[in-house]
Amino acid sequence: QSALTQPPSASGSPGQSVTISCTGTSSDVGGYNYVSWYQQHPGKAPKLMIFEVNKRPSGVPDRFSGSKSGNTASLTVSGLQAEDEADYYCSSYAGSNNLLFGGGTKLTVL
Amino acid sequence: QVQLVESGGGVVQPGTSLRLSCAASGFTFRRYGMHWVRQGPGKGLEWVALIWNDGSNKYYGDSVKGRFTISRDSPKNTLYLQMNSLRAEDTAVYYCARDSTGWGFDYWGPGTLVTVSS
Numbered sequence: 001q002s003a004l005t006q007p008p009s010a011s012g013s014p015g016q017s018v019t020i021s022c023t024g025t026s027s028d029v030g031g032y033n034y035v036s037w038y039q040q041h042p043g044k045a046p047k048l049m050i051f052e053v054n055k056r057p058s059g060v061p062d063r064f065s066g067s068k069s070g071n072t073a074s075l076t077v078s079g080l081q082a083e084d085e086a087d088y089y090c091s092s093y094a095g096s097n098n099l100l101f102g103g104g105t106k107l108t109v110l
Numbered sequence: 111q112v113q114l115v116e117s118g119g120g121v122v123q124p125g126t127s128l129r130l131s132c133a134a135s136g137f138t139f140r141r142y143g144m145h146w147v148r149q150g151p152g153k154g155l156e157w158v159a160l161i162w163n164d165g166s167n168k169y170y171g172d173s174v175k176g177r178f179t180i181s182r183d184s185p186k187n188t189l190y191l192q193m194n195s196l197r198a199e200d201t202a203v204y205y206c207a208r209d210s211t212g213w214g215f216d217y218w219g220p221g222t223l224v225t226v227s228s
Contacts, residue, residue, distance in 0.1 A: 003154065036214040038155070045205055045221055046147075046155065051214030089155050093213040097169035099157040 004029065004090055004102035011108040012080045020105045022073040022090030028100055030071035034093035037066055037075045040104075041086045049088075050075060077107070085109045112136040112217045114206050119222030126196055132189040132206030132219055140164070140184040143209035146191045148202035149221075156202075159191065160209070173199075196226045 005023040012018035022029065022037075029035060035053045038046035048057050050066035053073065063078045073092070077084055090102040118130040132144070146158040159180040160169045168180050179192040189206050203223050207215035 034212040034214075036212070038215075045218035046215075047218070048210065048214055048216050051210060051216075052212040057210075057216060091155070091157070091213070097160065097167075098171070099160075099213055101155040101157060104154040 002100075004092060004100050006088075006090060006102035006105045008103070009106045009108065011110055012077075013110045014080050014082065016080050017076060017078045018080060018107065019074050019076045020088055020090075020107070022075070022092075022102045024071050024073075024092055024094075024100065026071055028071075028092040028094040029068065029073050031095065032093045033068070035066065035068060035073040036091045037064075037073075038089045038091070039084075039086045040089065046089065080109050082109050112208065114208065114217055114219035116204060116206055116219045116222035119204065119224045121225045121227060122196055123228050124197055124226055127192070127194045128196060128224060130191040130193070130204055130206075130222060130224070132191075134187045134189065134206075134208075137208070139182075139187040144180075144182060144189045145207045145209060145215060146178075146180060146189075147205045147207055147215070147218075148200075149205070150199075150202045153202075158204070161189070163209075193224070196224075198226050200224065201226050 037050040040046040054066040094100045113135045161180045177195045181190045203221040205221045208217040210216035
């Protein structure tokens with residue numbers, strides 16, 4: 001199974017909104033509501049930002065939201081702040097007790 | 111507070127073995143499934159393995175199946191990853207992570223670096 005497809009980069013100015021896509025197949029993203037998103041700053045461990053497509057863990061700002069349509073999931077960051085600059089990874093359950101990650105998107109706050 | 115701390119990484123030669131440990135604290139370890147996830151240098155995340163909370167089931171990513179073994183010692187609050195027949199492509203930072211609902215990982219350790227090189 002191949003990794004999920006994410007754009008290598010995304011950018012936006014402070015205060016703007018940016019959306020990062022994560023494209024899979026009907027066997028993973030499209031087949032289950034088990035999509036998660038992680039934020040990773042350089043040299044740090046990933047942090048869970050969204051789980052089960054659109055749920056936020058406690059402590060994650062509501063500026064972060066998730067959605068899914070067909071085989072593509074999306075992470076939207078609203079009201080961009082400097083500290084949002086990081087790498088973002090999606091993941092999806094792919095059946096048969098297997099998990100796939102996306103290749104990652106580097107978000108730059110201009 | 112929940113803490114996960116990996117150890118056991120280092121530089122090893124191809125074909126050899128290494129065992130990683132992950133010490134857990136701040137939560138009831140026996141109630142949670144646990145995962146290993148790795149990240150090659152400059153690369154993305156790759157799921158490695160899952161063990162259920164009671165240790166009864168274990169699952170592996172295709173690239174490590176048959177070479178790596180995940181295990182746990184719940185009385186010691188410790189997760190393990192036994193890595194055999196190591197290859198250069200296994201070079202990565204290895205993270206342990208706690209299973210949350212829906213195959214999300216809600217807590218991660220800082221990671222331990224494994225370098226496979228001759």
